[in-house]
Amino acid sequence: MDINFNIEELIKKFENSCHRVQKKIFAKNEVITSYIKKRNQFCILINGNADLVRYDLNGNRTIVEHFSTNDVFGEVFYTITTNNELLVEAREKCEVLFYCYNDIHTKCRTTCKFHQELAEDLPELILSKVTDLNMRIELLTKRSTRDKLIGYFTMLSTRSLSKTFSLPFSLTDLADYLSVDRSAMMRELKLLKEEGFIEKNGNKITLLYK
Amino acid sequence: MDINFNIEELIKKFENSCHRVQKKIFAKNEVITSYIKKRNQFCILINGNADLVRYDLNGNRTIVEHFSTNDVFGEVFYTITTNNELLVEAREKCEVLFYCYNDIHTKCRTTCKFHQELAEDLPELILSKVTDLNMRIELLTKRSTRDKLIGYFTMLSTRSLSKTFSLPFSLTDLADYLSVDRSAMMRELKLLKEEGFIEKNGNKITLLYK
């Protein structure tokens, strides 16, 4: 599958064609959107890094998804079944495009160029999201912390086409992403180093197995 | 968001218009497809129930996804990062539509009516899959077996608009779906009954909390 969707081009077109779309800029740690308050919103992260975060009743924080440049997110992708708070938080300065999902297939299709093109490329955009989510599920269904770590590292290694790669997360956030206790994860990480499975220098990891 | 995609109608059209699509029928327990052997395949389950199942190296079985009528699945949704086997297994008699994802946006768009319409409705189809996957992740990131069970029951209750609902799984399969040990799950289920959170008769569950 080859995704030939070019978001840069699309944005250029939007800027002098469609006025139903909003572009906003957020500073580090600002809340970009809340999944409880808004509905039917569809967002594209043009620039930056952000996380979809859930806080449960016991105060546990979970990074539900991690977004980087060109990722899509928003409430259309989410059916709320819990009463937990779901927030998208900027981890650094972020540029975000907002608009209403309904607009895509209804009004704009025939009117503005931006929406027309987006409608065409939408399957690709969403599809790449599906593959991300499936990968995430693959990780989360692993039975032990060790298997989750190894699974995650293997994925990063495959993506970067190298045995050595850097973590996109702090270790604290990685624990929240893998949905395990941080100290338990640190313990397991230490064992993986001691047993010679991995090497770690700063936020760079090297796989030594296989 | 309202999904007005009518798959029945679409299939009727396909049957006398497009010859690039295959319809096959599977008996219970047959393997519908393997995610390692094939690539770029896109499937619609017209009728029946099936599971996407993973067997890991320790012999653990995980139900990665559960499909029922009108669900879509296939390798296009999946970037293989592991060497575990991923199979779609029929849990009962299934009718399945197969075709190649690439066809959707390339050749068929201008030629056959079936693909043309499917291309239009594809965002909706995939989007509903994304909401399912997000719900799944929400469950899997819960920290304890108890929270997973309660989360799952709450979701079923919300969907059926009733405090009483029936489980779509056997308990054995539910454990594989929630990615926990079956006996540990049974123990927790017993506690939930004893502590008055739920009632259970056969495969019917009633929520007693809130």
Next chain:
DNA sequence: AGAAAAAAGTTGCAAATGCAACATTGATTT
């Protein structure tokens, strides 16, 4: 209807994980 297989239910014990409370290092702010 009877046999066989699958699912449900139970339990003791070992291992993994979470929790809490720290010390240490590194980064950011004033």
Next chain:
DNA sequence: AAATCAATGTTGCATTTGCAACTTTTTTCT
């Protein structure tokens, strides 16, 4: 440059979970 805050790293202990080995009940097959 010092102070503050965040991230990393460590450990003991309690709790949860997984594993293995069963029995009982329900379903499926011939």
